[in-house]
Amino acid sequence: MAKRQKRFEVLGERAVNQDGFIKEWMEVGLIAMDSPQDPRPSIRIENGKVMEMDGRERAEFDMIDDWIAAHTIVTDVAEEVMAMDSLTIARMLVDINVPREEIVRLSVGMTPAKYVDVLKQLNVVELMMAMQKLRSRRAPANQAHVTNVKDSAPLLAADAAEATLRGFAEIETTVGVGRYAPMNALCLLIGGQTGRPGVLAQCAVEEALELTMGMRGLTHYAETVSVYGTEQVFVDGDDTPWSKAFLASAYASRGLKMRYTSGTGSEVQMGYAEGKSMLYLEIRCIMVTKGAGVQGLQNGSISCIGVPGAVPAGIRAVLAENVATVLNDLEVASGNDQTFTHSPIRNTARMLMQFLPGTDFIFSGYSASPNYDNMFAGSTHDVDDYDDMLVLQRDLQADMALKPVSEEEVIAVRNKAVRALQAVFEELRLPAITEAEIEAATYAHGSKEMPDRNVPEDLRAIDEMMSRGVTGLDVVQALAKRGFRDVAESVLNMLKGKVSGDYLHTSAIFDDQFNVISAVNDPNNYTGPGTGYRLEGERWEMLKDIPSAISPEDV
Amino acid sequence: MKISEDMVKGIILEVLQQMKPSSPGPDRPTQAAPLQLREIGPAVVGKDKNEVVIGIPPAFGNTMTQTIIHIPHQEVLREVLAGIEEEGLKARIVRVNKTADVGFIGHEAAKLSGSGIGIGIISRGTSVIHQRDLAPLQNLELFSQSPLVELSTFRAMGKNAAKYAKGENPTPVPVRNDPMARPKYQGLAALLHNKETLLVNRDQPTVELAMA
Amino acid sequence: MAPSTQSNMSPDAIADMVKQVLSNMAQGQSAPAAASTEAAPSAPASGHLDAARDYPLASKRPDLVQSASGLQLNDITLEKVIAGEIEFKDIKIRPETLEYQAQIAESAGRPHLAANMRRAAEMTRIPDERVLEIYNSLRPYRCSKQELLEIATELESQYQAKICAALVREAADVYEKRGRLKQP
Numbered sequence: 001m002a003k004r005q006k007r008f009e010v011l012g013e014r015a016v017n018q019d020g021f022i023k024e025w026m027e028v029g030l031i032a033m034d035s036p037q038d039p040r041p042s043i044r045i046e047n048g049k050v051m052e053m054d055g056r057e058r059a060e061f062d063m064i065d066d067w068i069a070a071h072t073i074v075t076d077v078a079e080e081v082m083a084m085d086s087l088t089i090a091r092m093l094v095d096i097n098v099p100r101e102e103i104v105r106l107s108v109g110m111t112p113a114k115y116v117d118v119l120k121q122l123n124v125v126e127l128m129m130a131m132q133k134l135r136s137r138r139a140p141a142n143q144a145h146v147t148n149v150k151d152s153a154p155l156l157a158a159d160a161a162e163a164t165l166r167g168f169a170e171i172e173t174t175v176g177v178g179r180y181a182p183m184n185a186l187c188l189l190i191g192g193q194t195g196r197p198g199v200l201a202q203c204a205v206e207e208a209l210e211l212t213m214g215m216r217g218l219t220h221y222a223e224t225v226s227v228y229g230t231e232q233v234f235v236d237g238d239d240t241p242w243s244k245a246f247l248a249s250a251y252a253s254r255g256l257k258m259r260y261t262s263g264t265g266s267e268v269q270m271g272y273a274e275g276k277s278m279l280y281l282e283i284r285c286i287m288v289t290k291g292a293g294v295q296g297l298q299n300g301s302i303s304c305i306g307v308p309g310a311v312p313a314g315i316r317a318v319l320a321e322n323v324a325t326v327l328n329d330l331e332v333a334s335g336n337d338q339t340f341t342h343s344p345i346r347n348t349a350r351m352l353m354q355f356l357p358g359t360d361f362i363f364s365g366y367s368a369s370p371n372y373d374n375m376f377a378g379s380t381h382d383v384d385d386y387d388d389m390l391v392l393q394r395d396l397q398a399d400m401a402l403k404p405v406s407e408e409e410v411i412a413v414r415n416k417a418v419r420a421l422q423a424v425f426e427e428l429r430l431p432a433i434t435e436a437e438i439e440a441a442t443y444a445h446g447s448k449e450m451p452d453r454n455v456p457e458d459l460r461a462i463d464e465m466m467s468r469g470v471t472g473l474d475v476v477q478a479l480a481k482r483g484f485r486d487v488a489e490s491v492l493n494m495l496k497g498k499v500s501g502d503y504l505h506t507s508a509i510f511d512d513q514f515n516v517i518s519a520v521n522d523p524n525n526y527t528g529p530g531t532g533y534r535l536e537g538e539r540w541e542m543l544k545d546i547p548s549a550i551s552p553e554d555v
Numbered sequence: 556m557k558i559s560e561d562m563v564k565g566i567i568l569e570v571l572q573q574m575k576p577s578s579p580g581p582d583r584p585t586q587a588a589p590l591q592l593r594e595i596g597p598a599v600v601g602k603d604k605n606e607v608v609i610g611i612p613p614a615f616g617n618t619m620t621q622t623i624i625h626i627p628h629q630e631v632l633r634e635v636l637a638g639i640e641e642e643g644l645k646a647r648i649v650r651v652n653k654t655a656d657v658g659f660i661g662h663e664a665a666k667l668s669g670s671g672i673g674i675g676i677i678s679r680g681t682s683v684i685h686q687r688d689l690a691p692l693q694n695l696e697l698f699s700q701s702p703l704v705e706l707s708t709f710r711a712m713g714k715n716a717a718k719y720a721k722g723e724n725p726t727p728v729p730v731r732n733d734p735m736a737r738p739k740y741q742g743l744a745a746l747l748h749n750k751e752t753l754l755v756n757r758d759q760p761t762v763e764l765a766m767a
Numbered sequence: 768m769a770p771s772t773q774s775n776m777s778p779d780a781i782a783d784m785v786k787q788v789l790s791n792m793a794q795g796q797s798a799p800a801a802a803s804t805e806a807a808p809s810a811p812a813s814g815h816l817d818a819a820r821d822y823p824l825a826s827k828r829p830d831l832v833q834s835a836s837g838l839q840l841n842d843i844t845l846e847k848v849i850a851g852e853i854e855f856k857d858i859k860i861r862p863e864t865l866e867y868q869a870q871i872a873e874s875a876g877r878p879h880l881a882a883n884m885r886r887a888a889e890m891t892r893i894p895d896e897r898v899l900e901i902y903n904s905l906r907p908y909r910c911s912k913q914e915l916l917e918i919a920t921e922l923e924s925q926y927q928a929k930i931c932a933a934l935v936r937e938a939a940d941v942y943e944k945r946g947r948l949k950q951p
Contacts, residue, residue: 018735018738018739019738019739020738020739020740020741020742020743021742022742022746028749030745062945063941063945063947066941070937071879072879074878101876104876105876149730149731149732150730151730176727176730176732177696177727177730178693178694178695178696178697179695205693206690206692206693207690207692207902208690208693208899208902208903209690209693211898211899211902212895212899215895216855217855217858231945235907235947236654236656236659237692238658238659238690238691238692238906238907239906239907240905240906240907240938240941240942240947242905242934242935242937242938242941242942243902243905243906243907243938245883245886245934246886246901246902246905246931246934246935247902248883249883249886249887249890249931250887250890250898250899250902251887252865252883252884252886252887252890253860253865253886253887253888253889253890253891253893253898254859254860254891254895255859255860265745268745268749269741269744269745269748270656270748270752271655271748271749271751271752272752290879291879292879292883293879293880293881293882293883293884293886294880294883295880303737304741304745305737305741306737306738306740306741306742306744306745307741307742307745309738309741310741310742329876329877338737339734339735339737339738340737340738341738342735342738342739371734372732372734373732374732374734375730375732377699377700377732377733377734377736377737378732378733378734378735378736378737379734455726455727456724456725456726459724460724471855472855473848473853473854473855473858476845476848477848477849477851480845480848480849481849485845488845488848489845492843492845492848495843495858496825496840496843496858497825498858498859498860499832499833499834499840499843499858499859499860499864500823500824500825500832500840500860500864501824501860501864501865501867501868501884502822502823502824502825502868504865504868504884505822505868505871505872505875505880506875506877506880515823515826516823516825519875520818520822520823520871520875521818521822521823690903757946
């Protein structure tokens with residue numbers, strides 16, 4: 001073009017135009033939902049066995065079909081629900097006169113293609129309505145990512161403490177350098193309980209190492225146990241539905257909560273989508289999860305969000321996969337945990353889909369560090385967005401499970417967490433945390449303000465700690481010995497949570513008195529206006545009260 | 556960077572072009588030349604404790620010739636080899652045909668390596684330093700964000716791998732993170748990986764390569 | 768990505784290319800299917816504990832909760848930990864507790880979750896190390912069919928883990944049919 005139109009020049013510079021968009025390429029599965037290549041729903045049951053499913057005969061089942069047919073689908077109701085019109089079922093999802101229990105009773109008889117056929121009838125507002133009605137736990141909650149690019153232990157402990165003080169019910173770390181994992185887990189264990197007793201902590205790394213840390217009482221739950229919607233991608237992930245189910249039971253056998261992780265786009269990202277739509281393959285993941293008897297799932301595309309985010313209706317499909325999860329009566333940690341756009345407008349719009357209806361964990365990884373330190377490659381929102389989130393809660397009278405905090409209390413818990421960590425490091429013979437590190441971590445924005453640690457020395461000490469067989473109980477002793485009795489008590493109470501197993505149930509979290517809150521004792525009871533979770537009473541008074549609001553007496 | 560329809564088409568065209576060995580392509584200035592690698596037989600487990608094995612997938616230097624940020628595969632290998640040689644060790648290169656997963660390729664290389672240390676590099680640049688005794692999807696060092704893996708990273712990777720092979724405990728190559736890499740590159744990475752997996756053959760063994 | 772200079776390529780060629788890509792991708796992905804042996808969990812109600820009455824166990828039925836070594840929750844105190852009277856094995860879940868939780872899951876309408884808890888109850892008897900080894904054995908291409916069947920036998924005879932054994936046998940059949948056993 002010889003001469004540019006000035007408005008187009010300006011538009012070209014906008015953040016959204018730095019995003020990558022791609023047109024649908026349905027032959028390889030670069031399509032969000034409703035691909036003409038997706039199978040049509042069907043089922044044939046003989047003698048209580050699924051003999052044909054979504055147009056595929058039993059003899060041609062792949063591993064995932066086999067798993068779903070044998071372990072997920074409840075054949076008693078399959079014929080009933082498969083005979084129902086998909087539009088009728090879709091309307092039931094949003095009808096306040098049809099109870100949640102009735103929908104859940106039917107959903108276990110549906111095939112993957114039937115789920116797609118039902119969900120594609122709903123627009124995003126209807127999907128949000130379905131989420132509000134169908135999620136398992138009544139009260140919404142949130143999960144935070146606590147990481148930094150240097151794997152700086154003092155900063156991890158301080159960030160964990162601030163995150164839990166601010167209201168996150170679960171915190172998750174991962175590593176820059178793989179061998180740091182046990183030390184990072186330790187930082188969240190101590191920092192998390194310092195900020196708010198009862199918070200669950202995890203460390204997302206390779207499956208076997210993650211389980212080992214859980215067995216030793218260094219973590220409370222696991223989440224990054226990935227499942228996939230095609231057999232080849234599942235195998236490339238070094239697992240099968242059977243190995244993953246065994247792993248799921250292994251966690252429960254040690255009293256540890258766990259959920260699987262999956263998400264639209266992973267199969268095409270890994271090169272084997274078999275030409276199916278992202279939503280269809282994701283439904284298969286959800287059903288693999290259900291069949292394994294796992295209580296919940298993290299989905300909402302997660303680390304592959306750039307893929308559905310790049311195609312038409314991708315963000316709608318992401319909400320639909322969250323809804324499919326609760327339709328399976330599973331806990332949902334609903335994404336919003338990975339950067340997918342340069343545009344703040346797109347970013348917020350994507351997050352409203354889960355925030356407005358509320359989910360078990362609206363963010364399955366709000367970044368409790370600045371995004372440059374987020375080692376899950378960035379989250380949708382980070383520490384710099386905290387005040388915007390508080391105002392959104394206040395504007396809409398909707399609960400994002402975050403609470404207003406004062407600068408003084410944040411400084412205090414950050415400092416205490418690092419001091420507690422310093423004491424434990426000394427007792428466990430880990431490389432010392434210096435006074436300079438405590439000072440820096442207390443006041444830091446991110447790892448740029450942290451002094452470097454001696455990495456080889458840290459790694460050697462971690463290997464040695466693991467070979468000595470250090471457990472959560474050693475941490476309790478160290479904390480108590482060095483005068484952090486309250487934190488010691490909390491770490492011990494979390495270990496006791498594994499003895500009773502109450503938090504193995506669907507959507508379980510703990511309050512600050514270590515009472516379990518789950519879909520069993522706090523079930524979602526939404527049946528229309530005036531029912532279900534409402535932001536009101538004491539909690540609303542607290543969330544209204546943001547520090548920057550001017551009161552009439554002050555002017 | 557923007558992934559436009561033209562770019563998608565470009566990639567398709569490129570795949571098409573590269574899948575036909577006879578098709579001419581010299582008029583593409585930024586297109587790196589295919590690597591001159593010769594197969595010299597099935598890969599065997601090395602006995603030399605002073606070696607590091609580098610594993611690459613079938614498309615590397617073949618139907619794909621550069622990383623996601625356009626580093627020619629020839630230079631990738633040159634830098635990794637230089638890093639290993641700087642530490643006084645030797646390198647072998649193997650082509651792992653049965654998978655395009657960086658973790659498995661790195662692990663396969665480590666299992667073939669006399670020192671037990673291997674490196675896996677896939678075409679778009681994602682890389683790993685691996686050790687024989689670890690689980691396939693564990694690692695000593697992982698370079699997971701391909702747009703951040705630069706030429707200097709490859710040399711540092713070779714150097715560190717050699718140090719692990721000598722039993723040293725090196726400082727890991729500094730980890731890098733760019734939260735905006737995903738919105739920019741993920742769609743493209745998906746396209747590239749679909750291209751990468753086209754040549755995978757589960758039944759074809761790993762072969763040893765020589766630079767021609 | 769380099770800008771393409773091959774712009775004279777026709778739409779037909781692109782279409783052909785896409786077809787070729789597809790046919791390559793489809794190769795090697797059809798194999799004989801597996802026969803599954805287990806039925807999905809169906810109707811609930813074998814248990815006795817009730818979700819509304821007995822959950823959470825820690826507060827409503829502390830009488831039922833003991834650790835693997837027989838300690839009650841009240842016995843596990845900070846004082847005893849400091850005094851070194853509590854070991855890590857004293858704060859592990861025991862199979863009976865997982866059975867109670869399975870009953871609660873069933874009464875809350877979650878038979879799938881209950882089935883997982885019952886597998887877990889069996890696995891409390893297997894040492895950490897062995898759990899990890901068996902998990903790794905179940906990963907793709909790790910074991911021959913015979914090796915998997917031996918693990919199933921071990922699960923039954925050494926750990927009375929019948930449900931887990933059935934799961935491993937089922938895996939052995941499926942892996943065989945899908946070509947995911949250890950390659951010779």
